[in-house]
Amino acid sequence: MNDDAQLRLMARIARMYHERGIKQSEIAAELHVSQPRVSRLLKRAADEGIVRTVVTLPAGTFTTLEEEIEARYGLDECVVVDAGEDETTVENALAAAAATYLETTLTGGDVIGLSSWSATWLAAIERLQPFRTQVASAVVQLFGGIGNPTVQVKATRMIDLLARATGAAPEFFPSPAVLGTPAAAAELRNDPSVIHILELLPRVTIALVGIGSLEPSALLRQSGNIFSDADHEELRAAGAVGDVCLRYFDADGAHVDSDFDRRLVGADADQLRAIPRRVAAAGGKRKHSAIHAALRGGWVNVLITDAATARALLEE
Incomplete structure (x- = not known):
């Protein structure tokens, strides 16, 4: 022919x-x-180009934006959701996306580490339907969770709900997050019940965390697991802009050593960043600087955020 x-x-x-x-x-x-x-x-x-494939993205999807964020910050995955700028609207959109992320990526064998004072993850976990099969062996609280009894119930409920949904065993952190002195924190870390939880941390395969700004969230403030005015000034003077699990970092993402840090009981900075999959659900204008720093410092490698925050991250 x-x-x-x-x-x-x-x-x-x-x-x-x-x-x-x-x-x-x-x-x-x-x-x-x-x-x-x-x-x-x-x-x-x-x-030969006679047939060309054209992908037309549906409204409300941000594949190109996600890929640009992944390339810029070396993330394993970025999920961008459509949301306005109102903080409540953003939080609801992130919670829905985070629940969907868990439903599609928890396939079995994981040990889940959970930041128990994240309002976004609490809302996400409340949306979860129970999995048909066991998809995790344990849900481990990443840092001390004892606080104001009227608020602590939310942290306890969060761990319990996720454990029930995934078929996992709940592992609660039996201490406050913040102690009065470094010596008191060091002593508590030697308590057998705390050692049990700390020894589980190397087994954690996926961490579900929030990214906080220097100003604590409403949920964390209510819990009582926050710093004093003196701690706040010390952290600010050291250049702290945000935190993951109360481990504060500066604008470059470097861990900020402080008296407050030495009074914490929970996963330390190195332990957190050693977890293979570190998923943060965070967004909103108030957190732009903190999220940017967390990505620069490698505190997370999966980010679920809103479109406005994603665009701001590309402008940094």
């Missing part, structure tokens, strides 16, 4: 298959050629 005839046949097969939706076997029968030849000509049509 000469080149013109070959091109004509290739173009006709391409139109029959891609535009009219005719099966390859039916094309072969109608044109009296073999099915392998139909397949070869369809491949050649794609190779």
